[in-house]
Amino acid sequence: MSFDTLQDLICAKRNPTVVGLDPKPEYVPPHIRAASYDAFGETLQGAADAIWNFNRGLIDACFDLVPAVKPQAAYYERLGSAGLAALEKTIRYAKEKGLFVIADVKRGDIGSTAQAYSDAWIGRTQVGNQACAAFDADCLTVNGYMGSDCIEPFHKTCLELDKCLFLLVKTSNPSSGDLQDLKVGQRTIYQIMGDLAASLGSEAGHYGYSTIGAVVGATYPAELRALRERLKHTFFLVPGYGAQGGTAQDVCGAFDAAGHGAIVNASRSILCAWQKTNHNGEDFQDAARAAVEAMRDDIQKYMP
């Protein structure tokens, strides 16, 4: 599932947005939580069960509207192995529903360990004579602080299994500039990382994008626009819309002239939409659906 597949899905659904599945137990509507805690207690297992049921409901509600989901591993890891089992089920279910799955894991390590992470998230693990799939997402996010030999194992798996990755370039958080904005000669660190994504990426696909994309935050719109100019074959994952403060106008610079080449994430505004309807969460699917439609329409207003 390369960026060509993702762009095909975006075009088919006329929606360049992705639902971030970053669920905390308190984001789950009370009736779902109560059922899981009744079955498993207020335990990690109970919370994992609640989150899996919530995710399934969100996917059922939105799969015809969005091209992709982006589970954030941290919210599953904080529930231990029970949480990771919920993540496995979520990824499998999303793929069954035809969604493109971006595992937001921000992994990065020395070559042999990067290979192990690549096996885990987009590849296969050899067990005796069997090649087993662990999480088997379509795409993952990678942190390149450790240099090119930490990115290459992921890229190799992408080429072998027709998958893709996003390298962290200019992130959406307030302190992203601490390191990323520093200047080395004529270039900032984030420009250097962007150029690395461009140089390591494969030949461009049908829409003109290579297998290595970039994470570029909506909260830095000028940098986003300039990076779009600079990295013509690099697909962008754009976090920071909504709760973090990025607007539709801020994200529009992420797209190319054809309106391709980027996908915008929102998490909390969709997961927690039910908290604003005064219906105690029984309507979480309708609320999420309405939030997804509102986000899509908001962004489409400013698209090239």
Add this chain to the structure above:
Amino acid sequence: MSFDTLQDLICAKRNPTVVGLDPKPEYVPPHIRAASYDAFGETLQGAADAIWNFNRGLIDACFDLVPAVKPQAAYYERLGSAGLAALEKTIRYAKEKGLFVIADVKRGDIGSTAQAYSDAWIGRTQVGNQACAAFDADCLTVNGYMGSDCIEPFHKTCLELDKCLFLLVKTSNPSSGDLQDLKVGQRTIYQIMGDLAASLGSEAGHYGYSTIGAVVGATYPAELRALRERLKHTFFLVPGYGAQGGTAQDVCGAFDAAGHGAIVNASRSILCAWQKTNHNGEDFQDAARAAVEAMRDDIQKYMP
């Protein structure tokens, strides 16, 4: 379990080394593998069972010799949630045996997500009225590419629960210089990250070390020695000894004048020691123990 606790354990065992638990199925002796595959097949579950039994045997063999173990999350993630369950059991067992556990996860993300990772690896996760522990290691490794607000949630948990963290500074892999050696004004990126570790760290403990340590590879001994001079209150985790090419002479610059302030990791040379004895792995515990003793003695020869 702050760095004071770790240094106490190092002094008590006269051994500044840590066993990296980075097991692949093929590192597990054949008799253990066969028993697990008989029970669960050549599946992720089978491999996870084999790895848990292997880890328990390694811990039983070495817990009186070493102060700490360092499981590398990638090798468990590539076995899916079954692998993460094996990691949970491994961490719990190591702690029961009095070992200090460093979760080598190299996490880093925006503030709210860094908080979730912190909950997962060293903290607590709130589920209803219960504060639940997920992986509950004593210490973790953190990637600071995203800046200070991505490090602070981890540090906050460290202060609350008396834990500690290692920030990636100068890593041991061949391409670590791609980004880390670039110069911004008078300082390299890795010096900037080292200085960030020093400035964000808490007041120094009994041995003079703060709650934020640094990962500095044995494969760059000149940089290691200079960083020891520069970062007087920063505890070092030193990977790269053994299979990656670092020698005992290379690592000795990591210690302070009292021989404190650093711990050196070895993984494959200990996990796979049985492969060199021609006993088909039945002697994996004796072989691991001998390898741990050889490493300790090798490093002690050059210690200040």
